[in-house]
Each structure stands twice: as structure tokens, then as C-alpha cells.
Amino acid sequence: MNAIADRYRRHADAFELRIAAVRPEQWADQSPCAAWNARDVVDHIVTMHQVMLRPVDRGPSPAPSVKVDPLGAFRAARADVEAVLDDPALAGADCDTPTGPMSVERHIDLVVSDDLVLHGWDLARATGQDETIPADDVARLWASTTAIPAELMQKYRTPGAFGPGIEVFGPEVKVPEGASLQDRLLGFIGRDPSH
Structure with a gap:
């Protein structure tokens, strides 16, 4: 495994644990993002995972919706991104991004891995969990x-x-x-x- 895939997995593990800790009645709680509740934070993360599949002409695998099963939806989205990171040809492919051309794995690192950390804080704040981000x-x-x-x-x-x-x-x-x-x-x- 490379550093990018390792970082993604570490951040995904932490985010998954935060989803699992949300009590059913907390999904409608307000997040620090004014337009989003706790469920919307997870929906955004799942959506951004799906966006990362487009440069390699992949779509999301069948999965439950975030409305029905936030944890299941995230796990499916995560598996899709991990499959890309685990395939050297896909991970190393070039893609165009709003900030310029880069490899698919670098794009995942800059967008999704960072989103997992920052929106993990949002989810923690919304649901009363430990908000500490690793130093x-x-x-x-x-x-x-x-x-x-x-x-x-x-x-x-x-x-x-x-x-x-x-x-x-x-x-x-x-x-x-x-x-x-x-x-x-x-x-x-x-x-x-x-x-």
C-alpha cells in the first residue's frame, strides 16, 4: 500500500466510527454547516466519493441510500474508492480537476481524504462526539x-x-x-x- 491509500483508509476508518456512533434520533441534528444536518454531512461525503469515480469511468456500486442506512451507504462508497486506490492503473491515471491536472489518487487524497477529516469534525460536533482531529x-x-x-x-x-x-x-x-x-x-x- 502507498501513503495516499493508507491515509485514505485511516480517515475512512475514523469517519465510519463516527457514523456508527450516531444515535437514530441525532440524524436530524444541525451540523456546523448551516444548510446541513448530520445526515446531510454523510450524504455529502458519499456524493464526493461517487464524484471520484468519474475520471476512471466507474459508477457507484449498488448501495442503500443515506436516508435509509447512512453507515451502509458510506461503506459501499468507501469500497468503490478503495477499489480504485488498489488498482495501480486506475490510481495513477491522469484526470482534470478544478485546480489542474493530477493523478486520480492525488485527487482522491486532496478531496475525499481531507473531506473525511474536516466533515468528520462536523459530524462529531453535530452529534456530541469527540471533536479532536489528530495533530x-x-x-x-x-x-x-x-x-x-x-x-x-x-x-x-x-x-x-x-x-x-x-x-x-x-x-x-x-x-x-x-x-x-x-x-x-x-x-x-x-x-x-x-x-
Whole structure:
């Protein structure tokens, strides 16, 4: 296995555990993303997994809907992405992305692996779970997000810039002086860690 596949699996494991810990009555609870409840967070993650299949001309495998079985839907989406990562020809294929050409596995790493971490926090916050993001992930994501050029960051913060209904980051939320790196990261991508 390579580092990208390993990172994906680690993040998927953590997200799956968070889904499994959600009590049935919590699925309608509000998430930190204003337009989403807890179930919507999982639906977004499943949808983004399906988007990662398009560059290799694959569609999602038969699976339950997120409305009926969020855990089953995620597990099926995860299996589809893992099958791509485990096939060197598919993982190494070139694809076009909004930020330029890259390999399919790199695209998965930048989009889905990072989404699992950040939206894992959303799901944890919505459902009262431990919100701690592993320190190495916080440091890696802080370095990568703060390195995004200002012009591209403006696009990331513009709703609909990458398609209808797509908002990558919200407006930056100021956090107190001396805040933890996790809180600074969350504020930078538009989350309010104090609420």
C-alpha cells in the first residue's frame, strides 16, 4: 500500500466510527454547516466519493441510500474508492480537476481524504462526539490550506464557483489569540469552533 491509500483508509476508518456512533434520533441534528444536518454531512461525503469515480469511468456500486442506512451507504462508497486506490492503473491515471491536472489518487487524497477529516469534525460536533482531529492531520491541513494562493482561496470561498450548490470553504471565522492549531484551522475554513 502507498501513503495516499493508507491515509485514505485511516480517515475512512475514523469517519465510519463516527457514523456508527450516531444515535437514530441525532440524524436530524444541525451540523456546523448551516444548510446541513448530520445526515446531510454523510450524504455529502458519499456524493464526493461517487464524484471520484468519474475520471476512471466507474459508477457507484449498488448501495442503500443515506436516508435509509447512512453507515451502509458510506461503506459501499468507501469500497468503490478503495477499489480504485488498489488498482495501480486506475490510481495513477491522469484526470482534470478544478485546480489542474493530477493523478486520480492525488485527487482522491486532496478531496475525499481531507473531506473525511474536516466533515468528520462536523459530524462529531453535530452529534456530541469527540471533536479532536489528530495533530498530524491538523498540521498537514493547516499547511496545505494556508498555502492556497489568495486568488484561488477567494474562489474556494465563493458559493457556486465550482458548480451549483458547491461551497468549498465558508468565510473565515476569527478565533481568539492563542487558539489551538485545530481551532485556527477550523476558523480558516469557515467553521466556528466556539459554537
